[in-house]
Amino acid sequence: MRIQTAAALVAISSLASTPFAMNTSNPDNNYSCRSDKHPNPVVMLHGLMSSALVGLNKLEKWLQDQDFCTFSLTYGISSLDPTIGGITPVAESAVEIEDFIKDVKRRTGASKIDLIGHSEGGFQALYVAKFGKIAQDLDKIVAIAPPTHGVHPVSISEYVDGLKALNELLAGLSYTAAGCGACFDLTEGGGGVTRLTDGKIVQPGNKVTIIASRTDEVLFPPETAFVHESGVTNIWVQDVCPKDTTQHVPEGYDMNIWNIALNALEGKPKRRFRCVASPPAYLGVPVHS
Template structure:
């Protein structure tokens, strides 16, 4: 019902479309690839945001990454490196099929992390990308609301054991994205995260209960726009999951994609979405 109501307010999708390689937009020539979060899929997480952007005349594309063949209903579980290779392949496919010279990338949670990780480590991908928007990325690792603090009860030895357990249980990405996780350490290796020619906006919520502390989402590099939802919409109590479904967040994403950060919009109350 939310999607139907939204589309009725925005009007009929014209040039914009969802997962349609024939789509071309004169107002937004860069196709947008959206990356879901941990445990989600392309059709459950950023699907409403994808429809919002399509209705705003963007050509949008999404695919589930990091899912095991025997259980395709939960994506993003595989090691970050493995998922990054899948995502890079999909970006190349979108570029080849649409003929676009540049792609924009929008990700939520783990997808936000991949929005930073893929252009840095997958050869040639940064050259295909233009605007990057990372929603609630665990850029510097997350304590998962303090849960990971327990992993250090016995120091680094217990953290290693927790990581090995997560790998065995089928969620290497959970290990990768925790404090001192392999992918987190690699991303923050001292070299710039944002690659030449790419423009990054990071969107976070002060009420995010999973990417904690919340400021760890931000990328402290010249030219990066780091913003809390509440800086624009102070009454929005949106939580981590809710950031994918929040109209205020969608408008901030739209501002980033259109490079109109000062564009004003009417804030809604939002939902904690925890």
């Protein structure tokens, strides 16, 4: 099965590089927002085959309720579906994200920007800081379950299949791995992973927190999310909330992870909070045994 899956991914790789550069800013972005309590605007970066309106949308609203000014976009849209992002090659999406961060900084007048990303968005947060020439504009980076060191081709194929099944069930939409440049970039040995992990990942002045779950079924093993460098705090959600069993997609909806992210943004890693039940397991994505 693994050989067949890898072969299938290679067979469609030519489609993955088809350019279709565009992004969509969240219409709810409020550039007049200012917060004395949290002066750094927070840019939210969604995951693979997602958008500004799903994945981190609940976390974004929750952060707004905590007096943060948040901004999001749908990046990496391809010709497969103009409503779904996180599809084009990592380097192409990174340019869109960099431009968006610069625009947020310019329009808000902020001196620094914080980033929160989930899955591919977490990877992109690390990637744009390293290659986007904007590290000096960034302060705190919170990466939730980033595929930092790559995902096995079978894992990412099962993840894409699960997304396809769930979206067909919920919205009548259909997605495949064909044309998904990010899918290839984020696999073990993929172009994006190879470039990010070549040399030091974290840039001077950036404070990075990486949050992962031991029950993540897409990152396998889950510790491949972590970066072991100075300036990085790696956190298992289970070390804070032992009964948390969240999987990959629900990590973006897990309130325990939200609170860990809040602690990172506020620079209060020791702040205690009440742990709650994990979100339901994601439909359609097999769990590794």
